[in-house]
Amino acid sequence: MKFGPVAPKDALGATAVHTLRQGSLVLKKGTVIAAADVAALEAAGVSEIVVVQMESGDVGEDAAAAEIARVVAGDGTRTDRAFTGRCNLFADRAGILVVDKHGIDRINRIDEAITLATLHAYKPVVAGEMIATVKIIPFAVAGKHRDAAVAAAQGKPLVRLAPYTLRKIGVISTRLPGLAEKIIDKTIKVTKDRLAPAGAEIVSEQRVQHDEAELARALDAVLKQGVELVVIFGASAIADRRDVIPRAIEQTGGAIEHFGMPVDPGNLMLVGRVRGTLVLGAPGCARSPKDNGFDWVLMRMLAGIPVTREDITGMGVGGLLMEIVTRPQPRDEPLAGSRSVAAVVLAAGRSTRMGGTNKLLAEIDGKPLVRIAVEQALASRANPVVVVTGHQRNEVEVAIAGLDVKLVHNPDYAQGLATSVKAGVAALPASNDGAIVCLADMPQVNAALIDKLVGAFDPASGALVVLPTLEGKRGNPVLWSRRFFPDLMALEGDVGARHLIARYAEAVTEVPVDGLAAFTDVDTPDALQSLKTQFAAAK
Secondary structure (H helix, E strand, O other): OEEEEEOHHHOOOOEEOOOEEEOOEEEOOOOEOOHHHHHHHHHOOOOOEEEEEOOOOEEEHHHHHHHHHHHHEOOOEEEOOOEOOEEEEEEOOOEEEEEOHHHHHHHHOOOOOEEEEEOOOOOEEOOOOEEEEEEEOOOEEEHHHHHHHHHHOOOOOOEEEEOOOOOEEEEEEEEOOOOOHHHHHHHHHHHHHHHHHHOOEEEEEEEEEOOHHHHHHHHHHHHOOOOOEEEEEOOOOOOOOOOHHHHHHHHOOOEEEEEOOOOEOOOOOEEEEEOOEEEEEEOHHHHOOOOOHHHHHHHHHHOOOOOOHHHHHOOOOOOEOOOOOOOOOOOOOOOOOOOOEEEEEEEOOOOHHHOOOOHHHOEEOOEEHHHHHHHHHHHOOOOOEEEEEEOEHHHHHHHOOOOOOEEEEOOOHHHOHHHHHHHHHHOOOOOOOEEEEEEOOOOOOOHHHHHHHHHHOEHHHOEOEEEEEEOOEEOOOEEEEHHHHHHHHOOOOOOOOHHHHHHOHHHEEEEEOOOOHHHOOOOOHHHHHHHHHHHHHHO
16 A cells, blocks of 8 residues: 555546645545546645555455454344454343454464454444444455454454353341341342343342251252342351351252452352352442442353353452442551541521521521530531531521530531531641531531431441431431542532542441431421420420
């Protein structure tokens, strides 16, 4: 292939390398120059144009890309029409991407003009997803190199889709005191969602005590129902090959094929087999919908792809997936009993639903709402107490005059609750290990409730976000570990931090409470009157 500048009259039949604009003339890159183009170039005063000219034995970029893609594409894939030297491969169905890395490497090493890229090996893909692309970099490639690329496939496809073949899944969850039933319920939901793309479903589910004999009986019962794979979620993580879950597998006549994996999260995963049926001892992270090492093994198995010890031990490179927020950080987390928690009382709102009245200044039993809330924070274990002001700043400060608090004004309070959260968190001293965010329009939140949440705060055991609950409903205030202060500082708008609670579900500890104090705020005149009535009745 010849490359370089030529006069327009010598460019006939060649291909323009760059888009050319001169006056009203626009000649786009890739144009095969015809006689009319030559005349237009000369009329525009163009003296030379950079082109490529095919030589004997050259193959055009689209033809070369299409031919290479054809030999690369295997079962479950389809190729698109080649265009601008690129031919894309797509999944024709859901499945696991299987690639021949050595074959792909052979093609990519033939000549720099030829490239072949794929998604990561063993990635779960859906129908219609692009999985690979062949790109010829110049406008043409030597025929001998195209032939070498075709031959490098060695007569077998290099990219294929392994279809999902396992459909019937059994799940066993073990119980221990302290493991809430709703945690198991959520685990089942997450697992159903994880299986859904593969067309698999849970056909047998059992919950038993975390006991070797009970688990063995449950495993035997599930296997007799004809499941094709069993997943065991232990109430306690598998710590050793002699632990409850592996011993139960062996007691049922099975064997442990591998324990542990160099993927984090996912380290404590176990692969076993009982009577020919695969059994997975799930790591704790499998309760979360986030991608982890469990997914890497589970999805391959659902597609009938063997996962050997060698496969698992080869997952270390790229196996560090993310930080696990619940994991203790000895350098950062406080020692048990020495935790310091501050209180941030948000008192900056405009009371827009109160008809012009600032609810925080409304009095109950002779005290403004804001003063009641701040006094309760001061009576708790929280220290210091930071009060964030905004709307009617001076009046709010007068209402809490004489109290030992740190005042922080938020000039951007009209932009939403997030600005007040950020102002309060930014004012906390570095010595605080966490902060409980209180709302000044919730005067029934007392010191005892705040102390109950502070008492449940235990970063060393993964209790990093603590909140009150009643019959499954979550309330306020919410206590946040310092580890989440950057997330709180990134909040925007008037939505608060509820989405962070959902994002870091594994870090959340719920504290059951009695009564409606954690769920009752003052947003309207009727709500204020109702609260006054309750306070009067309690006297």
